[in-house]
Amino acid sequence: MKRWQFWVGIFISAVFLYLTLRGMHLNEFWQTLKTAKYLWLLPGVAVYFIGVWVRAWRWHYMLRPLKKISTRSMFPIVAIGYMGNNIYPARAGELLRAAVLKQREGVPISASLATVIVERIFDGVVMLAFVFLNLPELARLTQNSGVVGNLNIRDVAIIGAVVFIGALAVFLLAAMFPRVTERIVNWCADHLVPIRIREKVRGFALRFLTGLESLRSPADALMIFFTTVIIWLLETGKYWFVMHAFPFEVSFFALMLMNGIVNLTTTLPSAPGYVGTFDAPGIALLVAYSIPQAIAAGYTLVLHAALWFPITLLGAYYYVRQPLRWGKQMETLRSEA
Incomplete structure (x- = not known):
């Protein structure tokens, strides 16, 4: 990763942390943490892991045209990917799980990355649906959070909808019309790519397209969407x-x-673990619901930790059991790219 990209993420996280801590009474915040009933985290973590298992099933479903891999085998790889996203910047865990899948199951990295990108597009569409579904609820709020306003959220949601739905439409069309898409890829490779890397780019793009085969059936696409909602x-x-x-x-x-x-905010560049980009908008929204800032901050911090630590530890456990052969996999990645 380029150093400037890392420091941009650090800067953005610092800005969001400033917005998080601005005006907070730390004594009230610590009191909130001391009096919290932490046993409630146990069913929360259990429900979350069920969701991770469903993610593993969704990925298994999307990879079926390439190779049939059981959900049980996919779950550790998904957990490793979460670990990577939580400790490395720029969602590097997505590349990590594609490399682990290549090592363990022999699925080409470029093809599995296509399924990962499709997953993220479906995730973005559902997140936007959550926002749009609740815009009337947001409009009824009477207290200004100071960070996110009704108009800003609506504008961001509209822009995001154009981006994610547009990307989804492109992938669906590419999957439904593979021959046309292949001709377009070949034309672009022949006319727009330098000769010295033309065949590598062409090969990567064509392998990437094989990862879109799960979208060729409308029923399969609807199943992926339904699973994402769950x-x-x-x-x-x-x-x-x-x-x-x-x-x-x-x-x-x-x-x-x-x-x-x-x-949606954590799609912005940030420090590892989505520091700040997760916390500031969460606190701001709760404050807009007239929740005291100290309580909103305590809840958001504990929620963030409960989302981060269990899956990161589980992913690290699975990774240590069969660590990635980085030299071999990075050489494979470079050859595919």
Whole structure:
């Protein structure tokens, strides 16, 4: 990763941390943490891991045209990917799980990366659906959070919808019309790519297209979308359980809105673990619901930790059991690219 990209992420996280801590009374914040009922984290973590298992099933479903791999085999690889996303910048865990899948199952990295990108597009569409579904709820808020306003969220949601739905449409068309897409790829490679890397680019692009085969059937695409909705509803369930550890209550729809906003914000470059980009919008939204800032901050911090630590530790455990042969896999990645 280029050094400037890393420091841009650090700077963005620092800005969001400033917005998080601005005006906070630390004594009230610590008191909130000391009095929280942490047993509520247990069912929250359990529900979250069910969601991770569904993610593994979704990835298994998308990879079926390439190779049939059981969900049980996919779950450790998905956990390793989460670990990578949580400790490396720029969501490097996505590349990590593609490399681990190559090592363990022999699936080409370029093809598995295509399925990963499709996953992220479906995730983005569902997150935007959560936001749009709850825009009337947001409009009823009477207190300005100071960080996210109604108009800003609506504008960001519209822009995001254009980006994610547009990308999804491109991938669906590429999957439904493979011969036309292959001709386009070959034309672009022949006319736009320098000769010295033309065949490498062509090969990578064609292998990438094989990862889109799960989208050729409308029924399969709908199944992937339905599964994605289940995944994010389960994650919102974790938000709901953790809420019960703190002295406040908002509706499940409000937590869906929070889930959508914070996960869309974490697509921004940031320090590893989405420091700041997760916390600031979450706290801001709860403050907009008239939740005291100290309680909102305590809840968001504990929620962030509960989302980060269990899956990171599990991913590290699975990785240590069969670590990646980095030299061999990086050479494979370079050859595919």
